[in-house]
Amino acid sequence: MPASLAGKLRSIAIGVTDLAAAEEFYVSTWRLTPVARTDDTVYLRGSGADHHILVLRHSDQPDVRRVDFVVNSVDDLAHIADGVRANGGHVINDVHANTEPDGGTALDVQDPQGRHLRFVHAPAVHATQEAKDAPSRITHVVFNSADVALAQAFYEKALGFKLSDRTRIMAFMRCGSDHHSIALADADSNTLNHIAFVMPDLDSVMRGGGRMRDAGYPIEWGVGRHGPGNNVFCYFVGPDDFVIEYTADVLQVDDSYRVGKPEDWTWPPGRVDQWGVSQPPSDRIKQAQKKIRFTNQ
Incomplete structure (x- = not known):
């Protein structure tokens, strides 16, 4: 619902x-x-x-x-x-x-x-397909925001989004059962951060990562498991420097979910996710996450 x-x-x-x-x-x-x-x-x-x-x-x-x-x-x-x-x-x-x-x-x-x-x-829809290593849908889009408080208030008051978690750098907001459908990242401009595509499971994320590497697109961050949302992640920089993510195991929540605060999401020094296996995001992805702007064309 x-x-x-x-x-x-x-x-x-x-x-x-x-x-x-x-x-x-x-x-x-x-x-x-x-x-x-x-x-x-x-x-x-x-x-x-x-x-x-x-x-x-x-x-x-x-x-x-x-x-x-x-x-x-x-x-x-x-x-x-x-x-x-x-x-x-x-x-x-x-x-x-x-x-x-x-x-x-x-x-x-x-x-x-x-x-x-x-x-x-009431848009047109399709029958679902069996696809072991293909994305099923988009689960979230992350927006960079020069004023997160302003954007958060709009999405809550105008559209009925609810805050799931607030970390030091990001507000995670939902409009359904996925932990977040959008997130607002503290930034100095209003640009696109990344687009997340849901894969069937962890194995599919791993196989997708291998396929991307074979095609000349290295993993820029991951594979790991986030704190807010609990989802597995694997990030790439695609054509035209769009940052795209394969993800799985997205946390499903309802109104009983307790909103997390920044102090709830901290890691030991040198760790950037729950698993502690992945290196931090690459310099390349950090730059790409800032550059794509929005237009009304």
Whole structure:
């Protein structure tokens, strides 16, 4: 049962400088499947029911176009629009028929820091697939934020997100049973930090990591197990320097979950996760996590 009007996180649309090369990577190496396309856009699904989880659009520079959620009812769209207007956001395109391949009814808004969010009711879906080493869905997107308190208040008041944990550097927020669907990272600009794709299990994360290394994409952080969310992680820098994560074992929570504080998530010196096996994030991933900006194109 969704914990908020926002429903559930479904997909992210990104701008890529070489559409053909990006499609080849996300299909052959990352293991997504094309489901629709136009001259400058490709829609990719995972093994789950969502119509698509990643949209690639040709762009002169890498950027994030939109993050999409699926809501329970058309009435929720109207309530979201009211909440957005009342809490410092902007309605880009009020409730309308969605003309993209997933269909349904949509609402496009912008949060106070310029991120384009779409909420869709009754989009097309697929039968789930058996896919041992392929992502099923997106579980979270992490946003860098120059004002986490401002962004957190918007997502709570306008969209009904709930705080799961607050660490020294990040606010983890949920709109369903996943520990977090978005996280807000303390930063000096409002950029994309990373996109997390759910794999079936730890073995799939490991095999996916090996496949990425074989394709020339080294593991930039991992394999490890996070504290908040308890999820297994393995991070890479993909085409156009998008930071992407294979993850598994995402903690499922409900309203009985106690909100964690920074002092609840500390490690011994030199350790960066629960296991203590992984080296810290590479310098390359630290730079990539800061550079991709949001646009409304």
